Amino acid sequence: MTPYAILGTGDVAKSLARGLRGLGHPVMLAGRDAAKTAATLADFAGETGSQTGSYAQAAAFGQTVVLAVKGHAAAAVLDAAGSALNGKLLIDATNPIEDATPEHGVLRFFTGPNDSLGERLQQAFPSLRIVKAFNTVGAAHFVQPRFAGGPGSMFIAGNDAEAKAEVAALVRAFGWEPYDCGRIEGARATEPLCQLWCLPGLLRGDWAHAFKVIAP
Numbered sequence: 001m002t003p004y005a006i007l008g009t010g011d012v013a014k015s016l017a018r019g020l021r022g023l024g025h026p027v028m029l030a031g032r033d034a035a036k037t038a039a040t041l042a043d044f045a046g047e048t049g050s051q052t053g054s055y056a057q058a059a060a061f062g063q064t065v066v067l068a069v070k071g072h073a074a075a076a077v078l079d080a081a082g083s084a085l086n087g088k089l090l091i092d093a094t095n096p097i098e099d100a101t102p103e104h105g106v107l108r109f110f111t112g113p114n115d116s117l118g119e120r121l122q123q124a125f126p127s128l129r130i131v132k133a134f135n136t137v138g139a140a141h142f143v144q145p146r147f148a149g150g151p152g153s154m155f156i157a158g159n160d161a162e163a164k165a166e167v168a169a170l171v172r173a174f175g176w177e178p179y180d181c182g183r184i185e186g187a188r189a190t191e192p193l194c195q196l197w198c199l200p201g202l203l204r205g206d207w208a209h210a211f212k213v214i215a216p
C-alpha cells in the first residue's frame with residue numbers, strides 16, 4: 001500500500017481520497033489551516049478512515065502526493081508543503097482557471113495556448129516528478145464511472161516514465177484507460193479539455209460525460 005498525501009479539501013481531494021481508501025491506501029488530506037481542515041473534514045475523515053493535517057504534514061506523510069487546489073494557489077501550496085516533497089511523484093489535478101465569469105460557457109484561463117500550469121509547476125519545482133492527470137473530467141466521475149461505451153480516456157502527461165506508469169496503474173484501478181500525452185508539455189493540450197468538459201455544464205447543466213479517444 002502507498003501512503004498518499006492530498007493537498008486539497010474540495011471535491012477533487014475527497015473523490016480521490018475515497019477512491020484511494022477504497023483500494024486500501026493510507027490517505028492524509030490537507031488544507032491551509034490544519035485545525036479548520038480537521039473540523040471541516042471530521043465526518044469525511046471518520047467515514048473514509050482518512051487523516052487530515054497541514055500541507056507540510058501531508059507532504060511528509062505521502063509517498064505519492066496529489067495536488068488538488070485552486071490553480072492560482074498551486075505554487076504557493078507546494079511552497080508551503082516544503083522540502084518533504086522533494087523527489088516525490090506529484091499527481092497534478094489542477095487547472096489554470098481564472099476567478100472570472102465564464103464567457104458563454106467558456107471558462108477563462110490565466111495561461112495561454114503555448115503554456116500550461118503543469119509546466120509552470122514542473123519548472124518551479126524541478127525535483128518533483130509531476131504527472132498531470134484527473135483534470136479533464138468532473139470529480140464525481142473519477143472512480144468507477146458508469147458511462148456508455150466503456151472506460152473513458154484519462155489523459156496523463158509528465159517527464160518521468162516510472163511516475164507515469166504508477167499513475168497509469170492507478171487510473172486503471174479507478175476504471176479508466178490511461179492515454180499518454182507525452183512529457184509535461186502535453187498539459188498544454190489536456191488542460192484546455194477542462195474548458196470543453198465544463199462547457200455543456202455551464203451552458204445547459206449537463207455534467208455527465210467524459211472523453212474517450214477512439215481509433216479504427
Ligand SMILES: NC(=O)c1ccc[n+]([C@@H]2O[C@H](COP(=O)([O-])OP(=O)(O)OC[C@H]3O[C@@H](n4cnc5c(N)ncnc54)[C@H](OP(=O)(O)O)[C@@H]3O)[C@@H](O)[C@H]2O)c1
Nearest residue numbers: 008009010011012031032068069070071073094095138139
Ligand atoms: N471540481 C472538479 O470536478 C474538478 C475536476 C478536475 C480538476 N479540477 C481542478 O482541481 C483543483 C481542485 O478543484 P476542487 O473543485 O476540488 O477545489 P477548488 O474549489 O478549486 O479549490 C479548493 C481548494 O483550494 C485550496 N486553496 C489553497 N489556497 C487557496 C487560496 N489561496 N484560495 C483559494 N483556495 C485555496 C483550498 O484550501 P482550504 O481547504 O484551505 O480552503 C481547497 O483545498 C482545481 O484546480 C480544479 O480546477 C476540478
